[in-house]
Each structure stands twice: as structure tokens, then as C-alpha cells.
Amino acid sequence: MVYDCAIIGGGPAGLNAALVLGRARRSIALIDNNRPRNAVTHASHGFITRDGITPSEFRRIAYEEVLRYPSVDHLQTEIVSVRKLESGFELLDSSDVRVQARKLILATGVKEIFPDIEGFYPLYGKSLFNCPYCDGWELRDQPLVVVSELPTFFHSAKLLFNWSKDLVVCTNGRAPLTDEQKKQLQAKGIVVMEQRIAAFVGQNGRLEHVRFADGTEIPRAGGFVIPRFVQSVPFAEQLGCETTPIGGIATDEWGQTHIPGLFVIGDAAYIGPSQLVLAAASGSRVAMRINTDLSDEEFE
Missing domain, CATH: 3.50.50.60 (FAD/NAD(P)-binding domain)
Incomplete structure (x- = not known):
């Protein structure tokens, strides 16, 4: 099976992208290693209707909502490498299982160096x-x-x-x-x-x-x-992505990198205040762009 889109990362950015694309009836591989960066946090703030929620409860509610859509597959695994194909992307996990998709979203976040x-x-x-x-x-x-x-x-x-x-x-x-x-x-x-x-x-x-x-x-x-932030995974480097002066992965206003079909959302792109609402918004925005691209391609 070739998915319409694979999303690496199950934080608020990746989850919201999966939600929007699932509602658009796109086949999605949502890939998450279940090691969220905010696990140490007792409560998350700044997201209207969810102010003070624990990260674990946020994830529980989000996955419950996203997986209502039958075209979204949740793959709990560790991706170890990514490569560009002629017509999409191939992902390899730690068990040598390969996943192929037409589009790829990196929602892999960053890690702190204190x-x-x-x-x-x-x-x-x-x-x-x-x-x-x-x-x-x-x-x-x-x-x-x-x-x-x-x-x-x-x-x-x-x-x-x-x-x-x-x-x-x-x-x-x-x-x-x-x-x-x-x-x-x-x-x-x-x-x-x-x-x-x-x-x-x-x-x-x-x-x-x-x-x-x-x-x-x-x-x-x-x-x-105040920590220094670095990319949490090497996939952008493997694919030859450009970076910003502060270490984010360079994209246009719609999350598109210079590599066709590759998008980056959340902290991995902008490395700014780590807010749930900002990450989720970027996931929603980029998902709509991807659905538009897929629709255009299907009419060509």
C-alpha cells in the first residue's frame, strides 16, 4: 500500500495534520514512537479549552479523535531512515518494515540542550x-x-x-x-x-x-x-533540506521544503515558543495544502 501521506511524529502538529487529512478521506500513516518531549510537564497551557491539561491526557483525547477516521493508520514504531523516491517517499523502521507515501510530513520536533x-x-x-x-x-x-x-x-x-x-x-x-x-x-x-x-x-x-x-x-x-534547541532526528539532513539561521528546517509559508512533497510542521520548522496551539495550527494549515496538492495531481 502507498499512503497519500505519512506523518512522522505524534505531537499536536502531527495529530492535527492527521485529523484534517483523515477528514479529507486521505489515507494516512501516523507514525509515533511514543516518546513526547513534553512528558516531563505536569500541565500544558495556552490552548483554549485545554488550558492546564496534562500532556498524557491531551494525547489520549487527540488519538481518540483522530483514529475515528478509518483512513488513518496509527503505526507505533521508530523510523530510522527516510529516502526520496521518484514519486514519493520510503520510510524504514527499526524492524526493517518499509512504509511508502506520496507526501511526507516531518512533525518530529526538536530536543533541548540545557x-x-x-x-x-x-x-x-x-x-x-x-x-x-x-x-x-x-x-x-x-x-x-x-x-x-x-x-x-x-x-x-x-x-x-x-x-x-x-x-x-x-x-x-x-x-x-x-x-x-x-x-x-x-x-x-x-x-x-x-x-x-x-x-x-x-x-x-x-x-x-x-x-x-x-x-x-x-x-x-x-x-x-533557557535551552539550545536542535533537531531531534536526522531525516531532514538525510533528505538534503535547507535550514534556517536558528536551526529550523527551511520551508515556505505552507510548510513546503525545497524538496517536492516534503513538508515540515511544528517546532522542527520554526523553533520558537513551544506552544500546543501553535504546533496544532501549523499541522492544520499544512494538511490543507497537502490535500489541495493531492487533489490537483489527481486531476492532471
């Missing part, structure tokens, strides 16, 4: 987070820390000030802030700490102190650690 700081992971998803739009409200008005080694640090610090005025920003010895930026932050009462961080200290998932390499400690109740 600064290597002792004590981070036991606190991550409980009192340390990476997205203020996802978790800023829950930490509002608390004494917070924001840690980043990236050039976007100043922007992150300004954003966090909206949720808490008791803010300490830490460069972890990487010094991405200019003197002018430090002056602007300090003028708002934001403390700037430029020494290297030795550890996050806390228990039962709750941050208590940030300990620096020089022995200094500051009490904090929570905070945000």
Missing part, C-alpha cells in the same frame, strides 16, 4: 522550566532565577520581569550580556550574576538555592533555564 548544571534534572518540570508562556503564571511574584548562555538572554530576562519583579539573571560564566544590557536590567532592580553556577539545590522537586562556583548562594523558589 547547560550542564548539577541538580537541574530533579527540579525540571517541577520548579525549573524553560518556557515562561507555559509556566510563568504558576511562578508569578515568586523569587525567580533565569539562566541562559545564549545571545537571546536579554530578551528572556525582559520577558520574565513581567511575571516576577524579584528576578536574578545568571549568565553561568558565559557573559552574553553587554554592559548596556546589564545597566538596563539593573535599573529595573534585576540582579545580574555572571559567575559560573555550581548547582541547583532543592528537594522534592522544589528549588531552594542556586549555588555558584565561588561559594555564593542565593535563595530562589523557581526559575527558567
Whole structure:
């Protein structure tokens, strides 16, 4: 069987694309390895009618809705390679099973690379987070820390000030802030700490102190650690896709790469705020484009 479209990735982007294409009576292979990036998250926010939902419940409801459509096949497997055929794509999974499709959507997302700081992971998803739009409200008005080694640090610090005025920003010895930026932050009462961080200290998932390499400690109740994002799988590289300056896979406004029939949706394309609603919207938009392309081809 050759599917109309294969979708690699069962997050909100891939699920919404499958929903739209399933309703358009297209044959779909929705391929998911069941390892969602937001599994550590206790609640997802910012999606109207689903604000505060757990990621597992979101996936349960989404799959229940998508699989009502008989033309959508859910394949729980790990894709290990993808290649372009003359008239479509062939996917190979970890069991040497091959899947062919006329169109291919990569909804594979990204993975975070966090600064290597002792004590981070036991606190991550409980009192340390990476997205203020996802978790800023829950930490509002608390004494917070924001840690980043990236050039976007100043922007992150300004954003966090909206949720808490008791803010300490830490460069972890990487010094991405200019003197002018430090002056602007300090003028708002934001403390700037430029020494290297030795550890996050806390228990039962709750941050208590940030300990620096020089022995200094500051009490904090929570905070945000800004990661670097990279593509979670090598498929775009295997297929020869172009990338954006910030590491996303380059597409046009409809998610089409320069490779005919290959589309990218969600975080893998734009690497921005990781919001369910943004990812789902991109899946819906691109699915309509693919259905239009398939319809045009069938009339030619």
C-alpha cells in the first residue's frame, strides 16, 4: 500500500495534520514512537479549552479523535531512515518494515540542550522550566532565577520581569550580556550574576538555592533555564533540506521544503515558543495544502 501521506511524529502538529487529512478521506500513516518531549510537564497551557491539561491526557483525547477516521493508520514504531523516491517517499523502521507515501510530513520536533548544571534534572518540570508562556503564571511574584548562555538572554530576562519583579539573571560564566544590557536590567532592580553556577539545590522537586562556583548562594523558589534547541532526528539532513539561521528546517509559508512533497510542521520548522496551539495550527494549515496538492495531481 502507498499512503497519500505519512506523518512522522505524534505531537499536536502531527495529530492535527492527521485529523484534517483523515477528514479529507486521505489515507494516512501516523507514525509515533511514543516518546513526547513534553512528558516531563505536569500541565500544558495556552490552548483554549485545554488550558492546564496534562500532556498524557491531551494525547489520549487527540488519538481518540483522530483514529475515528478509518483512513488513518496509527503505526507505533521508530523510523530510522527516510529516502526520496521518484514519486514519493520510503520510510524504514527499526524492524526493517518499509512504509511508502506520496507526501511526507516531518512533525518530529526538536530536543533541548540545557547547560550542564548539577541538580537541574530533579527540579525540571517541577520548579525549573524553560518556557515562561507555559509556566510563568504558576511562578508569578515568586523569587525567580533565569539562566541562559545564549545571545537571546536579554530578551528572556525582559520577558520574565513581567511575571516576577524579584528576578536574578545568571549568565553561568558565559557573559552574553553587554554592559548596556546589564545597566538596563539593573535599573529595573534585576540582579545580574555572571559567575559560573555550581548547582541547583532543592528537594522534592522544589528549588531552594542556586549555588555558584565561588561559594555564593542565593535563595530562589523557581526559575527558567533557557535551552539550545536542535533537531531531534536526522531525516531532514538525510533528505538534503535547507535550514534556517536558528536551526529550523527551511520551508515556505505552507510548510513546503525545497524538496517536492516534503513538508515540515511544528517546532522542527520554526523553533520558537513551544506552544500546543501553535504546533496544532501549523499541522492544520499544512494538511490543507497537502490535500489541495493531492487533489490537483489527481486531476492532471
